Amino acid sequence: MAETLIQIGIVGCADIARKVSRAINLAPNATICAVSSRSQEKAAAFAAANGLPLSAKVYGSYEAILEDPEVDAVYMPLPTSLHLKWAVLAAQNKKHLLLEKPVALDVAQFDRILEACESSGVQFMDNTMWVHNPRTAAMANFLNDTQRFGNLKSVRTCFTSAADSDYLSRNIRVKPDLDALGALGDHGWYCIRAILLAANYELPKRAVASYEPVVNKDGVILECGASLYWEDGKVATFHCSFLGNLTMDITAIGTRGTLHVHDFIIPYHEKESSFLAGTETTFDDLVTGWAKQPIKHTISTDLPQEALLVKEFARLVSEIKFKNSKPEKKWPTISRKTQLVLDAVKTSIQRGFETVHIHE
Amino acid sequence: MAETLIQIGIVGCADIARKVSRAINLAPNATICAVSSRSQEKAAAFAAANGLPLSAKVYGSYEAILEDPEVDAVYMPLPTSLHLKWAVLAAQNKKHLLLEKPVALDVAQFDRILEACESSGVQFMDNTMWVHNPRTAAMANFLNDTQRFGNLKSVRTCFTSAADSDYLSRNIRVKPDLDALGALGDHGWYCIRAILLAANYELPKRAVASYEPVVNKDGVILECGASLYWEDGKVATFHCSFLGNLTMDITAIGTRGTLHVHDFIIPYHEKESSFLAGTETTFDDLVTGWAKQPIKHTISTDLPQEALLVKEFARLVSEIKFKNSKPEKKWPTISRKTQLVLDAVKTSIQRGFETVHIHE
Numbered sequence: 001m002a003e004t005l006i007q008i009g010i011v012g013c014a015d016i017a018r019k020v021s022r023a024i025n026l027a028p029n030a031t032i033c034a035v036s037s038r039s040q041e042k043a044a045a046f047a048a049a050n051g052l053p054l055s056a057k058v059y060g061s062y063e064a065i066l067e068d069p070e071v072d073a074v075y076m077p078l079p080t081s082l083h084l085k086w087a088v089l090a091a092q093n094k095k096h097l098l099l100e101k102p103v104a105l106d107v108a109q110f111d112r113i114l115e116a117c118e119s120s121g122v123q124f125m126d127n128t129m130w131v132h133n134p135r136t137a138a139m140a141n142f143l144n145d146t147q148r149f150g151n152l153k154s155v156r157t158c159f160t161s162a163a164d165s166d167y168l169s170r171n172i173r174v175k176p177d178l179d180a181l182g183a184l185g186d187h188g189w190y191c192i193r194a195i196l197l198a199a200n201y202e203l204p205k206r207a208v209a210s211y212e213p214v215v216n217k218d219g220v221i222l223e224c225g226a227s228l229y230w231e232d233g234k235v236a237t238f239h240c241s242f243l244g245n246l247t248m249d250i251t252a253i254g255t256r257g258t259l260h261v262h263d264f265i266i267p268y269h270e271k272e273s274s275f276l277a278g279t280e281t282t283f284d285d286l287v288t289g290w291a292k293q294p295i296k297h298t299i300s301t302d303l304p305q306e307a308l309l310v311k312e313f314a315r316l317v318s319e320i321k322f323k324n325s326k327p328e329k330k331w332p333t334i335s336r337k338t339q340l341v342l343d344a345v346k347t348s349i350q351r352g353f354e355t356v357h358i359h360e
Numbered sequence: 361m362a363e364t365l366i367q368i369g370i371v372g373c374a375d376i377a378r379k380v381s382r383a384i385n386l387a388p389n390a391t392i393c394a395v396s397s398r399s400q401e402k403a404a405a406f407a408a409a410n411g412l413p414l415s416a417k418v419y420g421s422y423e424a425i426l427e428d429p430e431v432d433a434v435y436m437p438l439p440t441s442l443h444l445k446w447a448v449l450a451a452q453n454k455k456h457l458l459l460e461k462p463v464a465l466d467v468a469q470f471d472r473i474l475e476a477c478e479s480s481g482v483q484f485m486d487n488t489m490w491v492h493n494p495r496t497a498a499m500a501n502f503l504n505d506t507q508r509f510g511n512l513k514s515v516r517t518c519f520t521s522a523a524d525s526d527y528l529s530r531n532i533r534v535k536p537d538l539d540a541l542g543a544l545g546d547h548g549w550y551c552i553r554a555i556l557l558a559a560n561y562e563l564p565k566r567a568v569a570s571y572e573p574v575v576n577k578d579g580v581i582l583e584c585g586a587s588l589y590w591e592d593g594k595v596a597t598f599h600c601s602f603l604g605n606l607t608m609d610i611t612a613i614g615t616r617g618t619l620h621v622h623d624f625i626i627p628y629h630e631k632e633s634s635f636l637a638g639t640e641t642t643f644d645d646l647v648t649g650w651a652k653q654p655i656k657h658t659i660s661t662d663l664p665q666e667a668l669l670v671k672e673f674a675r676l677v678s679e680i681k682f683k684n685s686k687p688e689k690k691w692p693t694i695s696r697k698t699q700l701v702l703d704a705v706k707t708s709i710q711r712g713f714e715t716v717h718i719h720e
Contacts, residue, residue: 019646054622118410153583153604156516160613162640211566211715212596223513225595227587233450235585237516237570237597244513244613246641246650249620251611254519260609260622262636266643268650276622280522281606283626286379288664290606290628304553304648355571 004322006314007033009071009095011062011086012078013046014172016100020075021050023306030314032056036065062086066093073317075127076100079178080185084109091116096123096317098310102185107339108347114332123316124332125309128193130265131334133305134313135273137199138297141260143198143252144175148279150256155198155236157251159187159265160244163222168242182221183242184346187326190248190265191238192341195228196334198252198259203337204228204236207356209348214243224347256280258294266307274298364682366674367393367454369431369444371408371422372438376460380435380487381410383666390674392416396425422446426453433677435487436460439538440545444469451476456483456677458670462545466706467699474692480595483676484692485669488553490625491694492672493665495633496557498657502619503558503612508639510616515558515596517611519547519625521603523582528602534580542581543602544706550608550625551598552701555588556694558612558619563697564588564596567716569708574603588706618654627665634658 008030010017024032024147032052040060047058059065066074066089070093073096078086083104090097096119103126130136143149163171172178173186179196181188196203206229213224223241248266252259260276267273278294285291303311319325337360342355364639366388370377384392392412397403400420407418418424425434426449433456438446443464450457457477463486464470477484490496503509524530532538533546541548556563566589573584583601610624612619620636627633638654663671679685697720704716 016647019648022646062589080543103413150605154518154520154585154599154602156518156599156609156611158514158516158611158613160514206571208571210587211568211594212591212593212595225514225587225597227570227585227597233572233574235570235572235599237585237587237611239514239516239595239597241513241613243615245510245616245618245638246643247611247613247638249611250608251516251518251609253599253601253607255522256605257601258605258607259577262654263650264618266532266647266649268653270648278605278607283606286382287376287626287664288379288630289626291700296463306648346454 003059004318005029005031006317007031007070007072009034009036009068009074011036011065011074011076011090011172013037014077017046017077018050019306020077022236023304023310025051026303026307027310027314029318030310032063033070034068036057036062066090066095071243073098079172080105081178081180084112087113088116091120094120094122096311096339098125098127101126101128101189102181102342103335103339105180106343107307107336110336110339114336117327121327123313123320124329125313126331126335127309129161129309131193131197132309133267133300134274135267135299138299139259139261139275140197142257142277142327144200148257148277149254150233151254152198152234153253153255154234154248155195157191157194157248157249158249159190160239160241161187161246162244163242168236173273174222176218176220180220181342181346183222183240184221184342187240188224188238188342188345189338191240193235194250194264195238196337199230199234199336201337202230203340203358204230205358206303207341207344207348207358209345209353211353213349224345224349226348229342260294270304272298272300281354364590364678366390366677367432369394369396369425369428369434371425371434371436371450373397373398373402374437377406377437379666380437381412383412383664383670384665386663387670387674389678390670393430394419394425394428396422426450426455431455432681433458438547441467441538441540444472448476451480451482453710454480455480456488458485458673461486461488461549462541462702463695463699465540466495466667466703467696470696472697477687481680481687483673483680483687485673486691486695487669489666489669491553491557492669493633494661495627495635495659498659499619499621500557502637503616504560508617508637509614511614512558512594513611513613513615515555515612516615517551517554517609518599519550520599520601521547521606522604523602528576534576534582536578536580540580541702541706543600544581544584544702547600548584548598548702548705549698551600551696554610554624554699555596555598556698559590559594561694561697562590563700563718563720564590565718567701567704567708567718569633569654569705571713573709584709586708588701598634620654630664632658
């Protein structure tokens with residue numbers, strides 16, 4: 001079994017890499033074979049602090065880990081502005097790519113990453129963990145069930161978190177040369193993904209940003225929102241912010257059903273999570289209460305969602321490595337749609353809240 | 361005690377009057393002394409079917425009940441387009457006025473109703489029941505608590521219900537000559553009221569309607585939404601529709617707290633209802649779950665919210681009738697703010713989704 005484990009190298013020791021290292025350790029079909037940072041010392045300290053296998057190699061440069069022939073795939077939690085350079089280099093070095101979100105500063109950059117992946121025949125997946133939770137599959141089943149949910153009419157999502165002053169002055173996510181997309185790239189990414197999930201990944205046709213986005217002195221978005229419109233009349237809105245108490249809601253309304261969830265990105269509990277689903281909910285005769293209410297659905301998982309993500313990524317890499325399969329297009333396609341909508345919202349903000357049309 | 365009960369007359373036998381008749385019967389300080397319809401038979405049938413006191417008089421015209429000197433106050437569930445005529449006449453006849461929502465077709469009409477009430481010295485209250493539930497007071501306490509909630513940043517509300525084809529072809533709420541405001545007047549009213557509650561009744565400065573409102577062949581709104589903006593950066597959105605499964609959510613996000621509720625207008629249960637309140641909710645260290653989650657608050661009430669509304673209305677009428685007090689301005693002020701925002705959204709739709717400035 002050990003020789004069939006997918007050998008993953010970690011490119012960059014960002015805070016989020018702690019969680020993903022644990023996830024790779026938990027995934028049954030992957031292992032960490034190497035870690036790299038811009039300094040050897042930082043990489044060694046990360047390896048020691050995060051329970052990496054003793055066999056894991058420690059590199060003091062990103063180039064070095066990408067040149068290691070034992071590395072099958074890389075997890076890359078670098079700042080967004082560095083994605084183009086390093087993701088393309090990783091793909092050119094035939095490394096399958098698990099890339100942090102947002103995948104790029106814009107879809108043009110992302111397309112260059114995808115082109116590099118395609119021409120090297122490597123798998124691409126972004127690190128949006130919650131879509132790999134079995135709860136998400138159960139939610140999607142509900143949303144796509146014409147009997148229980150009907151047709152989507154409206155979906156509303158939000159993700160806010162209360163950044164402290166240290167974060168707002170120093171974190172990479174508020175720096176124009178690192179994560180220039182700010183709260184839109186970080187929190188908005190999840191909101192948009194949830195909207196796309198509810199729309200069964202049909203792209204909206206138009207995006208209009210809300211007024212009053214908050215930006216910092218460098219022009220990085222700290223808070224914004226938008227409305228999205230489909231041709232058939234479906235509407236969506238989202239709100240994302242570094243300036244509000246931790247909140248992550250979806251309310252999706254169909255012709256026959258409603259879905260509510262309050263912890264869609266990070267479930268309250270790692271191994272058990274819930275959502276509320278109502279079908280033909282209705283009042284009693286005198287409208288003094290509900291004759292039929294939403295029902296709580298609880299889903300258990302042995303592995304946390306981030307380990308399920310790694311397991312799925314490593315499974316696809318195995319199929320390519322050992323069975324000569326082609327890369328799975330589903331994941332890069334979803335990433336690209338998310339980035340397309342994100343770009344449209346950003347453009348709408350830049351153009352004074354004009355309507356922006358979205359084309360594949 | 362009996363002689364101090366406020367004597368209420370019901371002007372119109374709409375379906376909602378069944379619920380309000382029960383509420384008046386339940387309220388300890390009010391009684392139904394008369395009912396009227398455009399036909400004597402219909403009024404008599406209503407009285408028999410709804411447990412009205414045997415002493416209640418039955419009138420075959422609205423004029424007759426308004427001229428009855430025993431009637432202290434009227435409950436008026438007439439279609440919105442009839443409010444101006446009959447509410448003004450009621451006030452001119454010195455009847456205190458409990459008026460169905462939306463209170464008028466626009467604020468200009470509503471101001472004429474308020475002028476009539478003021479010049480007659482009668483109490484005005486609209487029949488928005490949920491704000492009288494003790495749960496709403498508990499939610500307002502949370503929302504106004506700078507320690508538990510901080511300052512409001514964003515509030516998102518929706519109210520949708522799935523009207524059947526009979527409703528969509530025949531109900532007064534889709535008829536331009538009866539309830540011309542459609543879903544905006546009926547469902548949107550509640551969404552706007554909840555947003556105002558979260559904003560501690562501070563009026564937004566701007567309203568922008570969402571694209572894609574759905575209207576019927578007569579131009580009556582069946583579905584619409586809007587975004588609202590305050591000068592300090594607070595933002596709100598709402599969505600209201602006759603075309604989606606029954607849903608009524610509030611998500612209010614403050615700098616320190618979050619409120620979630622799924623049944624804000626009609627609680628799931630008449631005598632016990634809940635909301636979720638989170639304060640400084642946060643992830644665990646590795647962001648694999650929440651170290652601090654929202655907490656469920658459950659509030660009991662002996663009387664249903666509509667009976668508490670009647671009790672409050674009758675209490676204010678008693679103060680005026682027996683203690684020579686002045687009418688309470690709080691309730692008409694809140695009604696007027698709700699109508700002002702509603703008008704702005706309607707104007708934005710009419711002007712092709714332009715921004716509409718809101719002035720008191």
